[in-house]
Amino acid sequence: MSGRKALISKDDLERMACAVAAHGVVLKGRVDPLGGFTFTMTPQAGQAASANDDLDVRLDEFGAS
Numbered sequence: 001m002s003g004r005k006a007l008i009s010k011d012d013l014e015r016m017a018c019a020v021a022a023h024g025v026v027l028k029g030r031v032d033p034l035g036g037f038t039f040t041m042t043p044q045a046g047q048a049a050s051a052n053d054d055l056d057v058r059l060d061e062f063g064a065s
Contacts, residue, residue: 027040
């Protein structure tokens with residue numbers, strides 16, 4: 001077992017996986033040289049974005065459930 005600590009909790013990973021599956025997005029993450037974790041979400045290839053799509057609204061709705 002490595003002595004490294006996880007960057008995000010298992011619960012957070014599960015929430016991210018649920019959001020990815022529910023909203024049809026691709027999640028890409030990276031660790032910068034200082035150990036910070038950043039990620040981006042983009043629509044899956046071949047999926048057209050809705051003209052009135054608002055990620056903030058969808059994330060708020062997801063957090064409320």
